Amino acid sequence: MCGIVGYIGKRQVFPILIKGLKRLEYRGYDSAGVAMINDNGDLSVYKTKGKVADLERFCEDKDISGTVGIAHTRWATHGEPSSVNAHPHYSESKNIAIIHNGIIENYADLKKKLVADGVKFRSDTDTEVIVQLIEYIQTRKNVDLLTAVRFALTQLIGAYAIAVLDKRDKDQIIAARKQSPLVIGIGEDEFFLGSDATPIIEYTDKVVYLDDDNIAVIRRGEDLKVVNTLNDTLNPEICTVDLDLGQIEKGGFPHFMLKEIFEQPECLENCMRGRINVEANNVTLSAVIDYRRQLLAAKRVIIVACGTSWHAGLIGKQLIESLCRIPVEVEYASEFRYRNPVIDSSDVVIAISQSGETADTLAAVNLAKDNGAFVYGVCNAIGSSIPRDTDTGSYIHVGPEIGVASTKAFTGQVTVLLMLALALGKEKGTITNEQYSKIVSELCTVPEKMKSLLKLNDRISELSKTFTYASNFLYLGRGYNYPVALEGALKLKEISYIHAEGYPAAEMKHGPIALIDSDMPVVVIAPHDEMYQKVLSNIQEIKARKGKVIALVSKGDDTISKIADEVIEIPQTLECLEPLVASIPLQLLAYHIAVCKGKNVDQPRNLAKSVTVE
Numbered sequence: 001m002c003g004i005v006g007y008i009g010k011r012q013v014f015p016i017l018i019k020g021l022k023r024l025e026y027r028g029y030d031s032a033g034v035a036m037i038n039d040n041g042d043l044s045v046y047k048t049k050g051k052v053a054d055l056e057r058f059c060e061d062k063d064i065s066g067t068v069g070i071a072h073t074r075w076a077t078h079g080e081p082s083s084v085n086a087h088p089h090y091s092e093s094k095n096i097a098i099i100h101n102g103i104i105e106n107y108a109d110l111k112k113k114l115v116a117d118g119v120k121f122r123s124d125t126d127t128e129v130i131v132q133l134i135e136y137i138q139t140r141k142n143v144d145l146l147t148a149v150r151f152a153l154t155q156l157i158g159a160y161a162i163a164v165l166d167k168r169d170k171d172q173i174i175a176a177r178k179q180s181p182l183v184i185g186i187g188e189d190e191f192f193l194g195s196d197a198t199p200i201i202e203y204t205d206k207v208v209y210l211d212d213d214n215i216a217v218i219r220r221g222e223d224l225k226v227v228n229t230l231n232d233t234l235n236p237e238i239c240t241v242d243l244d245l246g247q248i249e250k251g252g253f254p255h256f257m258l259k260e261i262f263e264q265p266e267c268l269e270n271c272m273r274g275r276i277n278v279e280a281n282n283v284t285l286s287a288v289i290d291y292r293r294q295l296l297a298a299k300r301v302i303i304v305a306c307g308t309s310w311h312a313g314l315i316g317k318q319l320i321e322s323l324c325r326i327p328v329e330v331e332y333a334s335e336f337r338y339r340n341p342v343i344d345s346s347d348v349v350i351a352i353s354q355s356g357e358t359a360d361t362l363a364a365v366n367l368a369k370d371n372g373a374f375v376y377g378v379c380n381a382i383g384s385s386i387p388r389d390t391d392t393g394s395y396i397h398v399g400p401e402i403g404v405a406s407t408k409a410f411t412g413q414v415t416v417l418l419m420l421a422l423a424l425g426k427e428k429g430t431i432t433n434e435q436y437s438k439i440v441s442e443l444c445t446v447p448e449k450m451k452s453l454l455k456l457n458d459r460i461s462e463l464s465k466t467f468t469y470a471s472n473f474l475y476l477g478r479g480y481n482y483p484v485a486l487e488g489a490l491k492l493k494e495i496s497y498i499h500a501e502g503y504p505a506a507e508m509k510h511g512p513i514a515l516i517d518s519d520m521p522v523v524v525i526a527p528h529d530e531m532y533q534k535v536l537s538n539i540q541e542i543k544a545r546k547g548k549v550i551a552l553v554s555k556g557d558d559t560i561s562k563i564a565d566e567v568i569e570i571p572q573t574l575e576c577l578e579p580l581v582a583s584i585p586l587q588l589l590a591y592h593i594a595v596c597k598g599k600n601v602d603q604p605r606n607l608a609k610s611v612t613v614e
């Protein structure tokens, strides 16, 4: 939610800010703005409703000179998307400008007090309260900017990553974080700021991930200084980011989403690399070796996650229960954190998150830790908050995912959960050697199977045209494919704005069947597994009511193929691996329907990639 960029150094700042915002646009895209101190020492704020490209156009006739600046791309929380509510926000005197990612929960109280003291506000945002408070403290107490920021932060309740510029000091940016991500890039006589490392990696691979309650004093010509709110100097760890530019560009694809769908065979290989040894028929996860005792002691596993990651968690439940014989509960992180759940030290909590920054999942992690559970993270974004807050974990290593609709992260999460279940099941002795070997060797064939599925792209693109009329879709699956049905429905609704629901196929007769008529497309995942006959009966029930069936069947199926309206063949694999193959045609289906409907696939309305607010 919201992307933050900043720069101070010798280069012209505007192009760096714009490029950085474009890289972070997946985080929010309803308005954008920049604040720069120009060569004459003026602090200019330019902002507009719309995308970063609109901001660029808006600035065409403006003075964009200067070597220090901050910029923001917004996902609205308080105040509608508009130029006025766009960041940066000025203080009343216009001496200070701020950008902010997060939510200030007590902003209304603070605003009331400031207004009562005569401070004039321009916007409806919670962010403006921070900058007004900083200026209020600065002028009333006659203190420097850092002190004013420190004092202001102690009054805020909520989450923030902020960057502050003061026109009276063009050599300094002050930045701070609490529960919202902030990365500082350290170059040669220059510094960069970003909500993640993507705006920075083009210039330097040396970064500092700010911790909660850290304040960075970024001063031209000096070393980075980090303090806490009491002004104690801290020693931040300088890390090296291993990310190349090609990974965050479209590489010839029309959308990031399509690129990311196509990357999945390679992503899976990266995810398994160094962890699966085919010759030795072995799965090694370093976290399972290092924390064997804690993991083997688990009496229960609780998986916490949101959205697509929650769907991966539902598959993880089936894998862990069947291979490790440990009971597993899967919880929406947002519910778990507020319902006073029973958690104790015999629980292992697995937090799944692509971004590693989802506010609800992060809060669930901290709740679990506070109650003594051992917490294991399954994340993609290296160095993000969840991997840093958990006791241990495994990265999925699928590379940056930029399309708002999650695709390769889902298959990466399922793969890591499977490797975890295999490694743990072997340690516990709950899986036979034969079962273990069979799954390991079959898992290694999945990238090739994915490649064969990607060849269906043109056919699915054609087929999609038939279904753009629909305003509702039903997705059905059973067992491991029930979460795949949920995920297929989520993909469709978030990018095409068609209402879609996923159901366990057998539940259809308990309600959803009433919806079926000739206008209702039903996607049925029906591979040749144990449930085949049952799912076949469901298809017959749909056809008897004139529903349109799009069936995912195993190659060579000659029964369902005869009754379904459209058939997509998927390669045969083990049941526990079916989600890895079945999800690909569903991602392509959602993608092509959305493209046919002319939707903005990578930046669907109202959504953001990283949900760092509740």
Ligand code: M6R
Pocket: 306, 307, 308, 309, 352, 353, 354, 355, 356, 357, 358, 361, 404, 405, 406, 407, 490, 491, 494, 607, 609, 610, 611
């Ligand atoms: O970064 P996370 O995995 O924690 O994100 C969770 C959800 O916000 C995310 O999966 C969301 O549902 C996606 N837009 C789904 O495509």
